[in-house]
Amino acid sequence: MRSHRLGLHGAQRVTGPEGLTMPFSTLDPKTALIVVDLQKGITGLQLAHPTEDVVARSAALVEAFRRHDLPVVLVNVAGSPPGRTDQRAGNTHNFPEGWTDLVPELNQHPDDIVITKFTRGAFSDTGLTERLRGLGVTQVVIVGISTSSGVESTARHAHEHGFHVTLPVDAMTNAALDSHEHSLSKIFPRIAETGSTDELLQLLESTRQ
Numbered sequence: 001m002r003s004h005r006l007g008l009h010g011a012q013r014v015t016g017p018e019g020l021t022m023p024f025s026t027l028d029p030k031t032a033l034i035v036v037d038l039q040k041g042i043t044g045l046q047l048a049h050p051t052e053d054v055v056a057r058s059a060a061l062v063e064a065f066r067r068h069d070l071p072v073v074l075v076n077v078a079g080s081p082p083g084r085t086d087q088r089a090g091n092t093h094n095f096p097e098g099w100t101d102l103v104p105e106l107n108q109h110p111d112d113i114v115i116t117k118f119t120r121g122a123f124s125d126t127g128l129t130e131r132l133r134g135l136g137v138t139q140v141v142i143v144g145i146s147t148s149s150g151v152e153s154t155a156r157h158a159h160e161h162g163f164h165v166t167l168p169v170d171a172m173t174n175a176a177l178d179s180h181e182h183s184l185s186k187i188f189p190r191i192a193e194t195g196s197t198d199e200l201l202q203l204l205e206s207t208r209q
Helices: 051-067 128-134 147-160 177-191 197-207
Strands: 031-036 072-077 113-117 139-145 164-168 193-195
Touching (some): 031 051, 051 197, 139 147
């Protein structure tokens, strides 16, 4: 399976054995956008790429999906996994006021699906699978923070639950650059199509006219 790697300030792609690059191949009639952890307490952290770029690209996708009457899922995190290796301050849920608030650029709408999670992935113990199935969704586009944790976990679960997974990799970032690059080059090509926000927006417009 081919893989794309696109930086936030350019487009460098790792191609398949034939040396060819490919755009996103298709969008199903019912495709949902999942925006992971674009909340005030996380976007304010020091991350590998400028968070304003990630927020802007994610917001552009949100606007486009709403315009075409496709489901938008906005996810925030209000805790951390309960496993033995995750006994950290986050498990107490004692966050500063406003820490879990979604960034205003997402312009939350009443029709959006809003998910609060207490683990890494948006599908874990949230009922999201059932809600998307009930809407007839067969494909998900995932963006957000962080690449190697919230985004990757959500993508893995979506893949395992039988959704087609699409990842605009310039609309995500991570605390550590090496972990971000590992997800892009080693994990995502196995479970998803990868490309850029602009490619996806162009495909969305061309297939929904």
